Amino acid sequence: MxxxxxxxxxxxxxxxxxxxxxxxxxxxxxxxxxxxxxxxxxxxxxxxxxxxxxxxxxIIDTSAVAYKENGREQHHNCHKGKTIITIIKDIGKFCLKMLRKGNINTFEVLKGEEIKASFPVTVLGLLLIFAFWVTIPLIIIGLFFGFRYRFNGPDFSNNTVNDAMNSAADAAENLKKSINI
The missing domain is CATH 1.10.8 (Helicase, Ruva Protein; domain 3)
Known part of the structure; x- marks a missing residue:
């Protein structure tokens, strides 16, 4: 200038x-x-x-501030915006976190008090994503044949989801009884 x-x-x-x-x-x-x-x-x-x-x-561009930490020069980006690489890393970390949670929690299919099937929530999620046209009707039909569903694991200590599943099973049972009259 x-x-x-x-x-x-x-x-x-x-x-x-x-x-x-x-x-x-x-x-x-x-x-x-x-x-x-x-x-x-x-x-x-x-x-x-x-x-x-x-x-x-x-004036020198202050968007990238360099400082020394443990004898090495570090660069810190002061911009609030994220690069595409950091966004991809964040998405990857989120997916890994959800996979871990999905693998330690289970989805159980019950007939009376007996557990007929139990599999990780991750499997249920994948079935709902890739084969929802088969999975959802099977779950609904299972309700009319007396099957109940519940989630079990450390992340399901609060029973609100299981209470909703039980109320759906009760509604299906009541509908079945009203049709048989």
């Missing part, structure tokens, strides 16, 4: 005259940021309120 462009930029930013801007830049050896600080100290301009800041093209 030429000196004239810097002076014009400082005039626009600080709302001062051309001569004041030129004098401030001369006092700061052509550094726009130092000129702004110089004008602030003189009381000709006021510092931005809140978390605002001044910037210029001559």
């Amino acid at each position: 030429t000196i004239v462009e810097q002076v014009e930029k400082l005039c626009a930013m600080a709302n001062i005259s051309f001569e004041e801007a030129k004098a401030a830049l001369d006092a700061a050896n052509g550094d726009l940021l130092e000129a702004i600080i110089y004008l602030e100290k003189q009381g000709k301009i006021h510092a931005p309120t809140g978390s605002g800041y001044y910037s210029s093209e001559k």
Whole structure:
């Protein structure tokens, strides 16, 4: 940026005259940021309120801050936005977490008090995703043949899901009885 462009930029930013801007830049050896600080100290301009800041093209890009930790230089990206790689990593971590939870919890099919089938919740999830047109009708038909379903595992200590499954089984049983009358 030429000196004239810097002076014009400082005039626009600080709302001062051309001569004041030129004098401030001369006092700061052509550094726009130092000129702004110089004008602030003189009381000709006021510092931005809140978390605002001044910037210029001559200022070093602060979006990537380097620091040393344990003798190695580390780079920290200050931008709030995420790169596609970090988004993919986050999705991968989420999927692994759901797989672990799905494999330690089970979906059980009961006839009376006897467990007829038990398999990980992950399998049920995959069946619902890839074969829902078969899985959902089988579950509903099973309700009318007296089967009940429940989730079991460390993540199902709260029985609200199982209570809902029991109420659906009770509703199917009541519907079956009302049709047989």
